[in-house]
Amino acid sequence: MKNKANEQLSEFLAGQGLKSTRQRNRILSVFVSAGRHLSAEELTLLVKKTDAGIGYATVYRTMKLLSEAGLAHERRFEDGVTRFEYNASEGHHDHLICTRCGRIIEFENEQIEALQQSVAKKNRFLVQSHKLELYGLCSNCRGKRKSTPDVR
Amino acid sequence: MKNKANEQLSEFLAGQGLKSTRQRNRILSVFVSAGRHLSAEELTLLVKKTDAGIGYATVYRTMKLLSEAGLAHERRFEDGVTRFEYNASEGHHDHLICTRCGRIIEFENEQIEALQQSVAKKNRFLVQSHKLELYGLCSNCRGKRKSTPDVR
DNA sequence: CTTGGTGCAAATCGTTTGCATTAGC
DNA sequence: GCTAATGCAAACGATTTGCACCAAG
Numbered sequence: 205m206k207n208k209a210n211e212q213l214s215e216f217l218a219g220q221g222l223k224s225t226r227q228r229n230r231i232l233s234v235f236v237s238a239g240r241h242l243s244a245e246e247l248t249l250l251v252k253k254t255d256a257g258i259g260y261a262t263v264y265r266t267m268k269l270l271s272e273a274g275l276a277h278e279r280r281f282e283d284g285v286t287r288f289e290y291n292a293s294e295g296h297h298d299h300l301i302c303t304r305c306g307r308i309i310e311f312e313n314e315q316i317e318a319l320q321q322s323v324a325k326k327n328r329f330l331v332q333s334h335k336l337e338l339y340g341l342c343s344n345c346r347g348k349r350k351s352t353p354d355v356r
Numbered sequence: 357m358k359n360k361a362n363e364q365l366s367e368f369l370a371g372q373g374l375k376s377t378r379q380r381n382r383i384l385s386v387f388v389s390a391g392r393h394l395s396a397e398e399l400t401l402l403v404k405k406t407d408a409g410i411g412y413a414t415v416y417r418t419m420k421l422l423s424e425a426g427l428a429h430e431r432r433f434e435d436g437v438t439r440f441e442y443n444a445s446e447g448h449h450d451h452l453i454c455t456r457c458g459r460i461i462e463f464e465n466e467q468i469e470a471l472q473q474s475v476a477k478k479n480r481f482l483v484q485s486h487k488l489e490l491y492g493l494c495s496n497c498r499g500k501r502k503s504t505p506d507v508r
Numbered sequence: 509c510t511t512g513g514t515g516c517a518a519a520t521c522g523t524t525t526g527c528a529t530t531a532g533c
Numbered sequence: 534g535c536t537a538a539t540g541c542a543a544a545c546g547a548t549t550t551g552c553a554c555c556a557a558g
Contacts, residue, residue: 258515265549313471324452329495338475339485346482379538
């Protein structure tokens with residue numbers, strides 16, 4: 205059933221009068237099977253392993269398309285690089301990001317979401333989306349001595 | 357007392373064996389009096405009004421310095437542009453960002469912070485910093501009809 | 509066969525850096 | 534005077550775009 209996502213894509217493309225191409229399907233497959241949080245560069249490199257001709261431009265264009273199709277979500281953490289995440293549609297979640305090893309942990313917390321709403325209400329603000337990121341040290345890294353400090 | 361910040365800067369510079377220059381003081385003054393959340397470009401434009409010779413490079417270099425001196429904080433919202441905020445040192449706060457007019461509202465919420473800690477603890481994660489941004493419509497914008505939709 | 513898609517390279521945007529010149533200390 | 538700071542322009546890294554060619558419908 206590796207094609208569930210690809211079917212979803214085909215459906216989306218057909219609906220928009222767009223074309224289903226070898227590249228788009230390849231990119232989506234690689235993206236889906238790779239796990240998550242891939243930068244365009246990482247994704248391009250992976251894709252090139254199977255299909256060397258596919259270039260950055262196509263990957264970027266395809267990822268934008270997948271975002272519109274609801275198959276991918278764009279995330280931009282503090283390093284300024286956009287990363288793509290698969291299937292973030294099923295329930296919003298936030299992130300713990302390890303500043304030492306780069307590990308990304310996802311979490312959901314309804315209480316926090318509720319409090320956000322109440323803050324918004326106080327400010328007569330209508331929330332469309334939000335972003336919560338906790339930066340710090342993950343369980344693996346917090347024990348370690350600072351052999352190579354991240355603080356430059 | 358416009359010079360409180362400038363004094364702080366001089367102190368910092370002296371302590372580091374760095375030099376106090378016309379440009380640095382100018383940039384800081386403009387930055388402080390401008391209110392907050394200025395991008396490098398906005399700041400440079402403002403600075404140039406008084407002192408046309410000052411270039412982007414100096415502004416960037418100076419802002420980095422001010423960050424180190426604790427006089428400015430760097431923020432990067434979703435548009436990928438870095439903005440600088442004055443004096444964010446006095447208590448952490450988060451942001452409501454209007455997607456229509458760009459207005460930025462600051463808020464603090466201890467309950468949310470506490471919940472963040474508990475999430476972190478569950479994941480054996482040590483939080484060093486965090487970022488919470490709520491995107492949506494501010495009170496001015498939410499009433500308006502969608503004459504010019506932001507959704508391209 | 510018509511329109512959208514691709515690949516490449518050139519362009520763009522925000523930011524950084526090298527270097528010769530200038531100015532604090 | 535010595536060293537750090539400036540200004541400019543060129544360099545950068547991530548992303549976007551123009552265009553001639555290619556392929557899906």
